Amino acid sequence: MNAQEIYLVVNSNPWQALVPLYIFFKGLSVGALCISALFTVFRSERFKRLALPAALTSLIAFIPAPILLLADLHQPLRFWHLFVNFNPTSAISWGTWLIILYPLCLLWYIARLGMSQGISLPLLKGVQESASASQGQRSSGLSLRGVSVLTLVLALLADLYTAFLLGVVKGKVLWNSALLPGYFLASALVTGTALVLIVYLYKKPEEKTVQTLARIIQGTLVLELFFAFSQWITLYATNLQGQKTVELLWHDPKYLIGDIFLGILLPIVLLMRPSVNKKTILTISALLVILGGLLLRFSIVDIGIQAAALWN
């Protein structure tokens, strides 16, 4: 016996381009900060010269995020309701405070990092002066390492909350996955590193550092591929809704061509023998990685909504 739907109403979802763009820019910032933290938190001397440029890249990449978030609110003038109505079961409530604390801490981190390297940052003069005063008084101010750890933790939480924001939504199998936080974090790390690589390539780069950055990108892309495969296999095995979701993913050019092929597989190959002399190839690879990360966010948000609508 055949069955077919002849009239199906699905109320449209208001989440359009701004939500994936917000998730993307935040990820870019967090990824760049992770590179900076390789020196300040994990004490890798190779990244000493790169720590400040990476942190500044992280700050600049973050700037569009709150603007996009505010623009996505259909009642933007009521944004202050978020500060006076905290709902502990809402990921957005937590995220609101994280995306306020993270950039503040990032500014503090950049100011302290600049001071430790003897670099005066005109825009952060006030922050540097107050940090210097607190150091002079030997007050309870945190050390650079302490500030770095705090900023890194806030950055990771700020990135992860969006994965949980989607992950806790009931009835959307693509989002409702334990893989999503890891997947988003890997994508954030790889896009942020790619952006730092582009910045670094035009700042008298050292061969070894460029090679290490390329290896980090390659390794994280392989990790991303692992998450993608795991997602396909688990979704396909779960139920019919999962199967339909995988089919939608595979039929989405943003995902299959944009993210998987152009954003992951091609850069893995192009970065096989990284060298400062191959500046153009490295730049193209990094741009492809960033493009892939952007398209991944778009496809995860779009397909998640589309697949759930099929099941309405």
Add this chain to the structure above:
Amino acid sequence: MPAKKKRYGMVIDTRKCVGCMSCTISCKMENGVPFDGFRAWVNMTERGEFPKVKRNFIPRLCNHCDDAPCVSVCPVKASYIDDDGIVLIDQNKCIGCGYCISACPYSARYLHEGLQVADKCTFCTHRVKAGLEPACVHNCMGKARIFGDLNDPQSEISQHIARNGVQTLRPDLGTNPKVFYVDAELNNLPNKGGK
């Protein structure tokens, strides 16, 4: 002994639904629902092969879940469950972030194009407070909808639930809807693997 709180719900007996859409229209008229949003609607499927074909109607609305996902995700507590168990939105508080719309597994919410806030079925709470039935119930020509207090065992809705086998939409999600269906053949829908 204090009177037990009311817990409003609805039963939709799909055996009596003829797909006339009077629920959709009366809801739009009663509540000023904009053109591109629906508080109440009717999904339709056809099953079988000619000449043995049957058309199924599944009237839909907000399920007024006891464990409503829209309430738990709202960052400003604009979505809430009132004392009578009806899920409502404080539209003066809503910031229009759309999280509740994404979080509703029944697609029962939409963004009101005029007000720029989330909107949904209220069980016509203004009519209920005045002692009337919701507009969709009042105007259902097949009398397929029964509205009432689920906490009152003598109410028509409780009696109907006791006498008939009822289903809810997506019980696997644990949202505990208060909208029940009789003979809806929900699991035979094509998008759920039905043939």
